[in-house]
Amino acid sequence: NDVSLRExxxxxxxxxxxxxxTIGKAVAKKLYRDFIDIDEEIEKKYNMPTSEIFNLYGERIFRQxxxxxxxxxxxxxxxIISVGGGAFLQDEVREACMSHCIIFFLDLSWDSxxxxxxxxxxxxxxxxGKNxxxxxxxxxxxxxxYEEHHSRVVTDNLPVDEVADYITESLK
Ligand code: S3P
Known part of the structure; x- marks a missing residue:
């Protein structure tokens, strides 16, 4: 990996x-970096919401x-990249992110x-269709x-800004 840790x-x-x-945008702002929301990029590409992509093309195409x-x-x-909740089910996605990026798992309790x-x-x-x-x-x-990834950030009852601060601080 030729990209330095800081980059x-x-x-x-x-x-x-x-x-x-939401937290990704806040982190990006604090660090003066660009934010990429993968779901939004997919929706832009197909020019339709995720639910329509699923309906029209199926989940397999969405995942690809x-x-x-x-x-x-x-x-x-x-x-700063936010990925959909199902993205890490794909081995290749996990592997690529693990070798090129710093990963934070935003953990919220079931009750919240x-x-x-x-x-x-x-x-x-x-x-x-699920109960x-x-x-x-x-x-x-x-x-x-998600837990497999070392940097877990518990977000229950925390304001966005505090979570974003926690993430930026932990990079130092
Ligand atoms: C999905 C999560 C969604 C989106 C799609 C599938 C999932 O993203 O990618 O609806 O399988 O968990 P968010 O995690 O941003 O809601």
Whole structure:
């Protein structure tokens, strides 16, 4: 890896709706870096919301695009990148991010997360058609994939700015 540690991009991972985009923007602002939201890039490419991409092209195509974009973005220097909650299920995505970037897992407890469910359900195809127990299961099934990544940031009850400060401070 020829990019120095100080120039490595930062990748934010974690379950849907934990605040990767909001916190990513705040971190980018503090560090004067560019922010890349992978879901937003995918939506721009197809010129439609994620849920329509899932409906029209299927999840497989979405995942392929997501993978290509992350592998490309994570090799760039000095970016703050927010990736979708399912991105790290793909081996190649994990491997690319682990070798090129600094990864932070934004961890929110299930109890806090479930308060946000109604805000998320319409825009998150992965949640649709599932009952609360199935969603809870998905939440807990994915935790170990995120937890594998050393820098865990517990975000419960913390304002965005404090989480962003914590991340920028821990880079020093
Ligand atoms: C997904 C998470 C979403 C988005 C897509 C699939 C997932 O991103 O990529 O709806 O499988 O967890 P967020 O984590 O930003 O909600």
């Amino acid at each position: 490595q991009s930062i990748v934010l991972i974690g379950f849907m709706g934990v605040g990767k985009t 695009t997501e993978k290509d974009m992350i592998i490309d973005s994570c090799k760039q220097k000095l970016k 997360w479930k308060e946000r469910i109604s805000l998320l359900i319409d825009s998150r195809p992965v949640l649709q 609360i127990d199935q969603i809870k299961q998905l939440f807990y099934n994915r935790q170990p994939i």
